[in-house]
Amino acid sequence: xxxxxxxxxxxxxxxxxxxxxxxxxxxxxxxxxxxxxxxxxxxxxxxxxxxxxxxxxxxxxxxxxxxx
Numbered sequence: 001x002x003x004x005x006x007x008x009x010x011x012x013x014x015x016x017x018x019x020x021x022x023x024x025x026x027x028x029x030x031x032x033x034x035x036x037x038x039x040x041x042x043x044x045x046x047x048x049x050x051x052x053x054x055x056x057x058x059x060x061x062x063x064x065x066x067x068x
């Protein structure tokens with residue numbers, strides 16, 4: 001369980017057995033999905049922070065909004 005109270009399944013650990021196929025995995029999609037989840041959770045009442053890879057969000061905004 002992490003600091004937000006979310007629990008994680010250990011079933012995904014079997015994917016780490018074959019590390020030779022690591023280059024085929026879509027880490028960008030996983031990070032983006034987690035960031036979307038954290039953005040959604042951050043709008044709740046009483047929330048004052050956000051988790052996830054906020055640097056990814058900052059880089060995306062910098063690339064797409066040059067006036068920032």
